[in-house]
């Protein structure tokens with residue numbers, strides 16, 4: 001079976017993974033979901049305190065979170081160092097067929113988005129005046145964060161598909177990878193995941209989810 005490109009309710013594409021049987025984003029709207037959980041609840045929330053922000057993303061996938069962060073950096077002048085981890089990258093053909101840039105109506109994003117997908121692994125690329133991007137090809141389980149971050153976009157597939165990614169070993173690594181006051185957001189609001197986060201020392205907030213999802217989670221390192 002092959003990955004499938006699907007159109008979500010806000011018109012933006014997402015990928016249905018043949019390997020994991022999961023879609024990369026909500027079918028209720030990929031761009032909408034990404035904005036809600038990562039841009040609004042994490043990036044803009046942190047930007048209330050500081051506008052120089054180091055972001056770590058778990059799961060580069062289609063690159064949508066990275067693209068929206070770049071757009072926000074250009075619009076607001078945020079200084080972003082963006083790092084993303086991915087073990088199973090989509091193909092360059094799949095990346096080219098995604099319609100995010102048409103949906104966003106920001107043609108200048110074409111070149112940096114292409115570089116995100118085709119550029120080298122493990123090398124910092126300056127993709128805009130205030131946006132430096134590095135992607136790491138690694139299993140989350142084996143990734144040793146080379147730095148500490150202000151924000152983590154925790155965007156693994158759901159616990160039902162990959163339970164091991166929501167257990168203490170990986171979540172503890174996320175805790176350690178955050179700077180004090182750093183925030184991690186996820187679409188996941190499952191009780192056992194929230195208990196794991198709490199037991200690591202995170203302070204939790206249950207926030208309203210994006211369309212189609214009642215709740216999401218923001219975890220702050222005290």
Ligand SMILES: C[S@@+](CC[C@H](N)C(=O)[O-])C[C@H]1O[C@@H](n2cnc3c(N)ncnc32)[C@H](O)[C@@H]1O
Nearest residue numbers: 059060061062063064065087088139140155157
């Ligand atoms: C929900 S998708 C990420 C969506 C992505 N943030 C985006 O904007 O398109 C989860 C991603 O995690 C990757 N992945 C799954 N298991 C992994 C693992 N054990 N280590 C690293 N990456 C993994 C998948 O290939 C997929 O790209």
